[in-house]
Amino acid sequence: MASGSMTMTTVVVETNLLSRQELRDRLQAVGDSRYHHRHPFHLRMHRGELTRGQLQAWALNRYYYQSRIPIKDSLLLAKSDDPAFRRAWRKRILDHDGDKDGYGGVEKWIQLAEASGLRREQVIPCTGVLPGVRYAVDAYLALVRDNSLLIAVASSLTELFSRDLISLRMDQMRLHYPYLTPGLAYFVGRLTQAPEDATFALDYVSTHAATRAQQEQVIQALEAKCAILWAQLDAIDYAYVVPGNIPPGAFVPDCD
Numbered sequence: 001m002a003s004g005s006m007t008m009t010t011v012v013v014e015t016n017l018l019s020r021q022e023l024r025d026r027l028q029a030v031g032d033s034r035y036h037h038r039h040p041f042h043l044r045m046h047r048g049e050l051t052r053g054q055l056q057a058w059a060l061n062r063y064y065y066q067s068r069i070p071i072k073d074s075l076l077l078a079k080s081d082d083p084a085f086r087r088a089w090r091k092r093i094l095d096h097d098g099d100k101d102g103y104g105g106v107e108k109w110i111q112l113a114e115a116s117g118l119r120r121e122q123v124i125p126c127t128g129v130l131p132g133v134r135y136a137v138d139a140y141l142a143l144v145r146d147n148s149l150l151i152a153v154a155s156s157l158t159e160l161f162s163r164d165l166i167s168l169r170m171d172q173m174r175l176h177y178p179y180l181t182p183g184l185a186y187f188v189g190r191l192t193q194a195p196e197d198a199t200f201a202l203d204y205v206s207t208h209a210a211t212r213a214q215q216e217q218v219i220q221a222l223e224a225k226c227a228i229l230w231a232q233l234d235a236i237d238y239a240y241v242v243p244g245n246i247p248p249g250a251f252v253p254d255c256d
């Protein structure tokens with residue numbers, strides 16, 4: 001009786017979806033080739049070739065990145081309508097801001113800057129930050145603000161590679177720049193925080209990148225973040241390694 005029309009349901013099966021391990025391998029390849037552990041400024045740092053003034057410039061400029069990370073994570077939190085996700089991610093804001101004044105990673109970074117010989121009043125206002133560093137860090141905030149939650153989470157995946165770099169950096173700082181040793185508490189905290197954060201973010205993107213196109217977005221977000229970290233060090237390297245390149249208004253070290 002009922003002739004009716006037949007409804008055709010097309011089920012699209014993604015045949016080219018990467019497995020979790022394949023996605024992990026692709027991300028690892030990006031880190032191996034593009035993460036800032038390869039940057040000439042870091043290599044110079046690890047060989048003990050930086051002056052105290054150059055380390056001050058690095059600490060002062062990197063403070064801008066550190067101070068913007070909790071703002072970035074607040075932008076990211078606002079993208080999620082899942083209380084469980086927000087509960088997990090808000091840990092990062094606490095790690096950096098602490099739960100009361102005088103605690104947290106941002107404060108510990110100031111203590112690192114102080115160990116280099118800077119005064120906290122020189123660091124906190126961010127007035128001496130290089131234009132290139134400012135543009136790069138602001139680009140990270142824009143990347144997170146203007147894209148999906150998936151891309152925002154993926155852009156934090158550089159933390160998959162930061163533990164090894166931070167561990168090497170601490171060893172080389174103790175060896176070559178012993179005056180920094182009292183300021184290394186920030187890095188001690190990151191040795192456990194970074195892998196925890198990276199594991200959560202990797203699991204999130206592995207679960208939520210449901211199509212190959214989304215998986216490629218995840219990989220591209222990691223590439224973009226590597227470029228942001230690299231650009232910060234390019235700016236520092238250009239201004240503070242070759243004499244005569246410090247831009248107007250930027251921090252000028254008063255020691256070698």
Ligand SMILES: O=C(O)c1cc(C(=O)O)c2c(n1)C(=O)C(=O)c1cc(C(=O)O)[nH]c1-2
Nearest residue numbers: 069155156157158159161162165166190229
């Ligand atoms: O010292 C470093 O080399 C380094 C790298 C990274 C990174 O890979 O993004 C971070 C940090 N440190 C760091 O201290 C930190 O708090 C941090 C947060 C994030 C992020 O993207 O959310 N990356 C990093």
